[in-house]
Amino acid sequence: MRMFVAVRPPEPVLDELAAALEPLRATAPDGLRWSPPAQWHLTLCFLADVPDERVPKLTERLRRATAGVAPMELRLAGGGRFGDRTLWAGTAGDLAGLRKLASVVRRAARHCGLDVERRPYRPHLTLARASRPVGLAPTAAALYGFTGATWRAECAELVHSTLGAGPGGTAVHRTVAELALGGGS
Numbered sequence: 480m481r482m483f484v485a486v487r488p489p490e491p492v493l494d495e496l497a498a499a500l501e502p503l504r505a506t507a508p509d510g511l512r513w514s515p516p517a518q519w520h521l522t523l524c525f526l527a528d529v530p531d532e533r534v535p536k537l538t539e540r541l542r543r544a545t546a547g548v549a550p551m552e553l554r555l556a557g558g559g560r561f562g563d564r565t566l567w568a569g570t571a572g573d574l575a576g577l578r579k580l581a582s583v584v585r586r587a588a589r590h591c592g593l594d595v596e597r598r599p600y601r602p603h604l605t606l607a608r609a610s611r612p613v614g615l616a617p618t619a620a621a622l623y624g625f626t627g628a629t630w631r632a633e634c635a636e637l638v639h640s641t642l643g644a645g646p647g648g649t650a651v652h653r654t655v656a657e658l659a660l661g662g663g664s
């Protein structure tokens with residue numbers, strides 16, 4: 480099962496970003512596939528292949544791990560690109576807390592015997608992807624000045640992702656478990 484653990488910004492924050500992107504979409508290069516706002520999230524850990532029988536143990540380990548990380552104040556700010564194929568919005572606020580959360584989530588997944596990326600965590604929200612290189616520099620530059628509203632992240636989510644199962648071949652994301660930060664409920 481394809482899964483990931485993420486922090487999902489609240490709907491008003493996503494609406495604010497969507498409104499800021501509207502003029503950029505008209506001038507963005509052809510070939511971009513924009514992610515629907517309902518799927519926007521800050522990935523903490525991607526889990527490419529989770530056997531069904533490990534999901535309960537993974538969920539329990541993640542609950543314990545996230546309970547040890549305090550809620551945090553975050554906001555979406557700035558943006559950039561990974562090469563000329565991925566456009567993203569940046570994150571600001573308690574980035575140390577967000578990195579700690581990503582670290583404990585990754586450690587919990589490893590303890591369940593799952594493969595986890597080893598590269599450094601780079602908090603971002605993926606906005607669009609291209610299957611071939613496109614000129615993203617001007618669109619990314621237009622995001623630099625974006626600063627969204629601050630919100631309090633109080634939970635993470637364990638999400639099951641099914642590629643190509645949604646309208647137009649988009650992925651379908653289903654929350655499997657909410658994971659309270661700081662031991663909240």
